[in-house]
Amino acid sequence: MGKLIYAANTSLDGYLEDADGSFDWSVPDDEVHAFWNEHERGIGTSLYGRRMYETMRVWETDDWLATEPDVVREYAGIWRDADKVVYSTTLDAVSTARTRIERQFDPEAVRRLKEESGSDLSVGGATLGAEAFRHGLVDECVLLLCPVTVGGGKPALPLGVRLDLELLDSRRFGNGVLYVRHAVRGAG
DSSP states (O other): OOOEEEEEEEETTSEEEETTSOOGGGOOOHHHHHHHHHHHHTEEEEEEEHHHHHHHGGGGOOTTTTTSOHHHHHHHHHHHHSEEEEEOSSOOOOOSTTEEEESSOOHHHHHHHHHHOSSEEEEESHHHHHHHHHTTOOOEEEEEEESOOOSSEEESSOTTOOOOEEEEEEEEOTTSOEEEEEEETTOO
């Protein structure tokens, strides 16, 4: 059985994006990128909302990667090797391999996907992540806390949902980013 892991870069004050929708303050350096590569190697299926999928699909093509560091090029291969499920009522088609569209978020279908999976799953994006948290589907929460406050924007964690967490791991990176990994108590 796979765990469903919510993973995100977030500002210290708890936002995925600032009030203008920007997240340029969370671009990882090589050390942090290598961490994400290792994390993503354990993910067999990624669940995305439409906006997160549209952000992530850049990893499908190689044309822009030629001048990027090895750690960035490596991530592209890891991303391509994972299955992807995009939840969208507006997306007509997907432009990446190993990707399918679901028109609605069905908590029972996600539970079955977890039960049948031989590897972990990830959920990405604030809106879809909030749905997964509300339905008690998220088993772990991995956050990289960036050393910046942005004062508002899109919250990394759902509002109006209490989560009892247990710290499983933590680490400090050279650039000041803090990694925290928590189990969600009572999930499943």
